Amino acid sequence: MKLMKTLATAALALGMAGGAFADGHAKTKVGFVYVGPVGDGGWTYEHDIGRKAVEEAFGDKVETVYVENVAEGPDSERVMTQMALDGADLIFTTSFGYMDPTNNVAAKFPDVKFEHATGYKRLHPNVSTYSARFYEGRAVQGHIAGKMTKSNIIGYIASFPIPEVIRGINSAYLHASKVNPDVEFKIIWVYTWFDPAKEADAAKALIDQGADVVLQHTDSTAPQAAAEEAGGVITFGQASDMFEYAPFPRVTSIIDNWSPYYIARTKAVMDGTWESVDTWDGMPTGMVEMGEITDAVPEDVKAEAEAMIAAITSGEYHPFTGPINKQDGTPWLAEGEVSEDGPLLGMNFYIEGVTGEIPQ
Amino acid sequence: MDLGAISLTLLIATLMAAATPILFAAIGEMIVEKAGVLNLGVEGMMITGAVCGFVVTIETGQPYLGFIAGAVGAAALSLLFAFLTQVTLANQVASGLALTLFGLGLSSLIGQSYVGLKPERTPDLFPESMADIPVLGPILFGHDLILYLGLLLVIAVWVFLKYARAGLVLRSVGENHDAAHALGYKVVRIRTLAIVFGGACAGMGGAYLSLVRVPQWTEGMTAGIGWIALALVVFASWKPGRVLLGAYLFGGLDQLQLRLQGAGVAIPVEYLAMSPYVITIVVLVILSAFRTGAPASLGRTFHASG
Numbered sequence: 001m002k003l004m005k006t007l008a009t010a011a012l013a014l015g016m017a018g019g020a021f022a023d024g025h026a027k028t029k030v031g032f033v034y035v036g037p038v039g040d041g042g043w044t045y046e047h048d049i050g051r052k053a054v055e056e057a058f059g060d061k062v063e064t065v066y067v068e069n070v071a072e073g074p075d076s077e078r079v080m081t082q083m084a085l086d087g088a089d090l091i092f093t094t095s096f097g098y099m100d101p102t103n104n105v106a107a108k109f110p111d112v113k114f115e116h117a118t119g120y121k122r123l124h125p126n127v128s129t130y131s132a133r134f135y136e137g138r139a140v141q142g143h144i145a146g147k148m149t150k151s152n153i154i155g156y157i158a159s160f161p162i163p164e165v166i167r168g169i170n171s172a173y174l175h176a177s178k179v180n181p182d183v184e185f186k187i188i189w190v191y192t193w194f195d196p197a198k199e200a201d202a203a204k205a206l207i208d209q210g211a212d213v214v215l216q217h218t219d220s221t222a223p224q225a226a227a228e229e230a231g232g233v234i235t236f237g238q239a240s241d242m243f244e245y246a247p248f249p250r251v252t253s254i255i256d257n258w259s260p261y262y263i264a265r266t267k268a269v270m271d272g273t274w275e276s277v278d279t280w281d282g283m284p285t286g287m288v289e290m291g292e293i294t295d296a297v298p299e300d301v302k303a304e305a306e307a308m309i310a311a312i313t314s315g316e317y318h319p320f321t322g323p324i325n326k327q328d329g330t331p332w333l334a335e336g337e338v339s340e341d342g343p344l345l346g347m348n349f350y351i352e353g354v355t356g357e358i359p360q
Numbered sequence: 361m362d363l364g365a366i367s368l369t370l371l372i373a374t375l376m377a378a379a380t381p382i383l384f385a386a387i388g389e390m391i392v393e394k395a396g397v398l399n400l401g402v403e404g405m406m407i408t409g410a411v412c413g414f415v416v417t418i419e420t421g422q423p424y425l426g427f428i429a430g431a432v433g434a435a436a437l438s439l440l441f442a443f444l445t446q447v448t449l450a451n452q453v454a455s456g457l458a459l460t461l462f463g464l465g466l467s468s469l470i471g472q473s474y475v476g477l478k479p480e481r482t483p484d485l486f487p488e489s490m491a492d493i494p495v496l497g498p499i500l501f502g503h504d505l506i507l508y509l510g511l512l513l514v515i516a517v518w519v520f521l522k523y524a525r526a527g528l529v530l531r532s533v534g535e536n537h538d539a540a541h542a543l544g545y546k547v548v549r550i551r552t553l554a555i556v557f558g559g560a561c562a563g564m565g566g567a568y569l570s571l572v573r574v575p576q577w578t579e580g581m582t583a584g585i586g587w588i589a590l591a592l593v594v595f596a597s598w599k600p601g602r603v604l605l606g607a608y609l610f611g612g613l614d615q616l617q618l619r620l621q622g623a624g625v626a627i628p629v630e631y632l633a634m635s636p637y638v639i640t641i642v643v644l645v646i647l648s649a650f651r652t653g654a655p656a657s658l659g660r661t662f663h664a665s666g
Contacts (some may be wrong), residue, residue: 039468039475039579069580122486155622195583198614200574201378208370221476225576228478244476265462356624 007082014255028270030054031088032066033079035095035219036194042219043067043193043239043256047094047117050258057263080105084112090269092262093117103127106263110208113274115265118164120345125276130261133282134164135171135344136312137254138215139319140176140290140305141236144251145213146183147301148234149176155206156187157216157223159197161359163347166215166268172215172320177353186211189359196222207233214249221248224250237291247294250306255289280341303315320344325352366619371612373498376507379611381406381565384508385589386596386603387517388561393593394521395554396534396657400456401441402562403586404463409563411467414577415506416472423571427506430567431560433458437463438559439640442552449661454482468579475577482506482572488506506568511604513561518600530554534655537662547662562586595640597653609639 001122032051036044051064065083070076076098078227083091084105090113093102099119106114106124114124118131145154154176158165169187176183186209190204197216203226213234216223224245229232235245237253261279268274281287293302311317322333327350333339350358385402392399413430417423441459444450482504484491491502521527530550533540537547569585570577590611596602613635647653 007466037468037470037579041475041578177387186624188618188620192583192617194580196576196578197378197381197569197583197585198580201374202618203614204374205578205622206373208367209622220578220581221576222578222581224477225574228576229481242476254418282464358629 011207014280015137017096026089027063028058028266029086029088030062030064030266031080031086032064033070033076033083033091033095033098034066034068035070035072035097037068038066038188040219041221041240041242042218042237044094046240046256047092047258050262052082052091053259054145054262054266062241062266070098074101076099077105080114081108084109086220088112090115090266090274091335093106096160096164101272113265113269120278122276122278128265128275128277128279130277130279130281131164132256133259133280134254134288135167136282137288137290138168138171139175139312140308141215141254142172143179143308144236144297144301144305145172145215146176146178146180147182147304148251148297149213150247151212152180152182152184153210153212154183154185155203155209155211155214156185157202157206157214157218158187158189159193159217160191161189163345166350166358167344167347168215168217169354170347171288173354174324174351178244187354187356190218194219196220199223200226203227204230214251221245234296243289243291246292248296248356250291250294251296252293253291255291257286257289260285261287262332280345283309284315289316326350327352327354366623369495369498371615371619373502375612375615376443376499376503377610378615379607380507380510380593381569381573382512382569382589382610383604383607384565385586385594387394387513387600387608388558388565389589390541390593390596390598390603391517391530391561392554392558393597393658394655395530395551396655396662397445397551397555397658398452398456398535399555399558400453400590401438401459401463402558402584402589403582403584404460405434405437405559405562405588406463406566406569406586407467407580407582407663408437408463409566410476410581411471411566411577411619412563413567414479414570415470415480417479417571418474418477421480423480424505427478427567428569430563430571433565434563435556435559438467438555438562439497439552441559442555445661446548446552446555449663452659452661453517464580468571471577471579474578475600477577479575481575497575504572506564506572510564510568513602514600521600531591534657537657537660541662541664549613551662562589565586565589587616591640594654595643597647598655 007258034044038048055064066144067079070079092115094117095117099121102116103121103123106127114127116129119129170311173185190202199220200222203214205224207230214227216238221242224235227235227249234251235249237250239256241253241255318338320339322337323335324333326332372567387401409430412433413426416429417426444455485505486501491497533547533550541547592606594604
């Protein structure tokens with residue numbers, strides 16, 4: 001029985017990654033490795049829109065392949081290797097947990113270009129990293145959440161304790177507490193990017209404990225459905241617009257727009273001008289967009305949120321502008337001081353006012 | 361830390377709903393395994409049930425029709441498995457895995473134009489005034505018909521296996537198919553019926569996921585629940601009561617760890633998150649000291665030539 005299970009799991013993993021490759025190498029071949037299904041309605045869905053944009057932009061000159069539901073960690077290495085062996089010229093690996101596998105595979109295929117999303121390791125000249133400044137969107141969410149909560153309890157469904165997620169929590173809390181000092185964040189770590197049932201359970205647990213705003217850093221729309229079912233709870237679209245839950249509970253959203261970046265990088269490979277770079281763009285370049293703010297948000301709050309979006313887009317305002325203390329009360333940023341990118345990229349601490357500990 | 365924020369009543373009420381998909385799938389798979397067939401396609405059948413139930417509910421506006429459609433859809437898929445393993449005598453493990461992969465693919469195909477839609481809400485069985493009774497109300501009366509059906513199913517399966525002649529026949533087929541055949545029982549027919557029953561149960565569980573627990577359709581939304589249901593059958597050592605206990609235990613620990621986090625308890629949540637699996641291992645070790653209760657013909661192919 002046990003052996004059968006092991007075999008079963010192995011065969012399943014093999015089967016999942018096996019399909020979907022075709023050969024032929026006259027075209028530029030671009031591969032995408034996804035952590036969830038393309039139909040998740042969130043994170044992977046938006047990356048796949050980027051992939052389709054690449055196909056649209058270059059037509060016959062490009063061929064794209066993707067493998068979905070690839071587990072983070074060693075298994076992803078096998079999927080990337082297979083893509084490289086099948087003649088991919090450029091491979092986008094679109095989840096944080098692919099960081100080491102991407103660099104490992106890149107070492108073995110120096111002629112293939114690798115682009116890793118949301119990571120920071122570029123150990124080889126054929127590895128680039130790219131990410132979006134989601135925390136800019138979190139600032140807007142925090143502002144709206146702080147203004148609109150009645151229970152002063154804001155629930156946060158967090159995925160993994162990595163800098164990207166912690167940054168989002170800090171940014172949201174900072175801007176919520178700025179407009180509402182009584183606000184309290186309840187944070188639940190679910191240790192998954194995509195598991196609709198678990199995301200829904202987490203949302204319900206938060207709502208049962210009094211949260212009337214639920215923020216999520218997971219990929220499916222399940223928390224939106226749970227909030228709608230409960231009634232009177234506000235949510236925000238994550239990674240994608242999730243407009244099907246507008247105007248309520250979803251009152252606005254952070255939309256990741258990868259298309260321009262994917263098109264530019266594919267072009268660079270075609271032209272032979274591709275170089276290892278570290279890209280971290282946000283609202284100014286349109287990599288982070290905010291979805292329509294619905295009428296469920298009061299006029300004045302909506303106006304303030306839009307003003308904040310405009311200020312971030314123009315570069316006038318940085319969400320991490322001091323004074324900000326760390327959770328233990330030690331000063332981090334002085335009055336008016338703007339955080340450098342370094343501390344943000346490696347952020348592993350809560351700011352003052354956030355309760356609880358970051359799981360290690 | 362604020363333990364007062366955790367309502368035990370709500371915790372129990374939630375875990376009952378959370379455990380229902382696993383309960384359905386596991387009780388169905390238990391019958392299949394009792395008949396001597398190992399169907400690893402639970403995940404595929406569940407997600408097929410989830411999408412069929414969802415689509416029919418959207419189209420008709422009737423959640424109960426949706427549940428029936430979920431059961432029928434998954435049962436139809438399980439017929440494919442029955443054909444492969446009982447008629448063509450294909451390997452059960454490989455066929456089951458194929459069924460899971462096929463089900464995952466088929467469901468995302470069917471569900472493509474249903475992403476983002478909202479199904480009709482499945483009504484609660486009892487009037488709201490009963491569910492509002494303090495403490496016991498939400499636990500005993502705050503659920504939909506299907507959840508109670510799941511509990512009745514556990515009792516029915518228990519009675520069937522223990523007291524019904526047909527249940528005895530089913531078990532004999534699972535223990536020694538050659539002997540059962542020699543006695544004149546139709547091994548292939550009985551196993552096929554068991555497989556279809558297992559498929560229908562998995563489909564109900566899947567539909568519960570897409571219609572009640574998450575209320576939406578998302579590709580791949582079962583996210584491994586089918587595999588947990590398979591483990592649960594072993595955990596329960598093929599006994600209906602323990603399937604129920606195991607489903608509530610697994611579901612309960614998961615709900616508890618989410619709620620403890622919300623209440624700001626500073627215990628490492630990893631321990632609670634892995635506790636269901638640790639318990640399974642411990643139970644398996646304890647069971648190995650006794651008779652395991654696995655049907656003797658489990659996973660073996662039957663051919664009338666013996």
